[in-house]
Amino acid sequence: xxxxxxxxxxxxxxxxxxxxxxxxxxxxxxxxxxxxxxxxxxxxxxxxxxxxxxxxxxxxxxxxxxxxxxxxxxxxxxxxxxxxxxxxxxxxxxxxxxxxxxxxxxxxxxxxxxxxxxxxxxxxxxxxxxxxxxxxxxxxxxxxxxxxxxxxxxxxxxxxxxxxxxxxxxxxxxxxxxxxxxxxxxxxxxxxxxxxxxxxxxxxxxxxxxxxxxxxxxxxxxxxxxxxxxxxxxxxxxxxxxxxxxxxxxxxxxxxxxxxxxxxxxxxxxxxxxxxxxxxxxxxxx
DNA sequence: GCGCGTGTTGATTA
DNA sequence: ATAATCAACACGCG
Numbered sequence: 001x002x003x004x005x006x007x008x009x010x011x012x013x014x015x016x017x018x019x020x021x022x023x024x025x026x027x028x029x030x031x032x033x034x035x036x037x038x039x040x041x042x043x044x045x046x047x048x049x050x051x052x053x054x055x056x057x058x059x060x061x062x063x064x065x066x067x068x069x070x071x072x073x074x075x076x077x078x079x080x081x082x083x084x085x086x087x088x089x090x091x092x093x094x095x096x097x098x099x100x101x102x103x104x105x106x107x108x109x110x111x112x113x114x115x116x117x118x119x120x121x122x123x124x125x126x127x128x129x130x131x132x133x134x135x136x137x138x139x140x141x142x143x144x145x146x147x148x149x150x151x152x153x154x155x156x157x158x159x160x161x162x163x164x165x166x167x168x169x170x171x172x173x174x175x176x177x178x179x180x181x182x183x184x185x186x187x188x189x190x191x192x193x194x195x196x197x198x199x200x201x202x203x204x205x206x207x208x209x210x211x212x213x214x215x216x217x218x219x220x221x222x223x224x225x226x227x228x229x230x231x232x233x234x235x236x237x238x239x240x241x242x243x244x245x246x247x248x249x250x251x252x253x254x255x256x257x258x259x260x261x262x263x264x265x266x267x268x269x270x271x272x273x274x275x276x277x278x279x280x281x282x283x284x285x286x
Numbered sequence: 287g288c289g290c291g292t293g294t295t296g297a298t299t300a
Numbered sequence: 301a302t303a304a305t306c307a308a309c310a311c312g313c314g
Binding site: 032075076077092109110111112113155156157161262263 | 309
């Protein structure tokens with residue numbers, strides 16, 4: 001459940017369910033998933049209380065008593081859920097946090113891409129390097145137009161992969177990148193330094209609004225996932241382009257297309273999101 | 287059965 | 301600097 005709105009939805013659900021709970025012991029079934037080594041990881045967590053759960057970009061930060069933080073990234077398919085002690089465990093459940101109240105917090109991840117790392121609280125940005133390099137959160141307060149103008153102005157990359165670069169702006173993934181570009185009527189192949197201040201302003205607002213709207217809808221559920229909390233995301237009903245190739249554009253009726261950009265499936269409307277002539281020139285030139 | 291694609295990111299090569 | 305490729309891994313789909 002990966003992009004920012006989904007991770008935020010997980011954070012809220014987990015806060016409701018396990019904030020204040022205490023770890024009895026931890027079972028690591030797939031040792032590669034955790035840092036430090038599983039024996040240290042499990043020993044460190046015994047008797048810790050989950051004081052709160054924070055989020056930064058797509059990372060979850062479990063704050064434990066004794067100034068210990070677990071940095072957790074769900075990657076492609078990681079999920080948390082809370083079950084009564086002893087209920088059947090999926091073969092894709094890789095870490096089980098046994099709580100002292102006869103419940104279990106479980107981490108399940110079909111593809112095993114997710115990772116969790118224990119660090120002293122306050123040192124996460126140095127010990128979890130990618131966390132330290134994250135760009136600003138996509139909110140009105142933290143993602144300023146001045147910052148947008150600055151970073152977009154000095155890069156020659158095309159906009160789709162630029163939006164996926166977590167060091168520029170934190171939290172956008174493949175679905176919402178396509179959505180905000182459609183909302184902004186910007187072609188995914190547009191070099192970012194050809195975007196006008198006016199376009200950047202609109203893009204910024206759409207990013208901010210879209211994140212808030214998707215969080216309000218409890219995120220997007222694709223495939224057949226239900227979330228951990230019985231509150232499957234609803235936002236897939238509000239997607240305009242992602243997964244809708246071949247369907248008519250809601251604005252103009254033109255058939256939506258899907259192409260590959262920087263190895264990622266990319267959906268857009270060829271009529272509403274034309275490649276600007278100067279962008280074409282830049283592409284051919286390079 | 288095979289090849290391809292999948293909401294991510296990090297390392298390695300030109 | 302940037303872009304492509306591959307890697308981690310498992311599964312659904314045509």
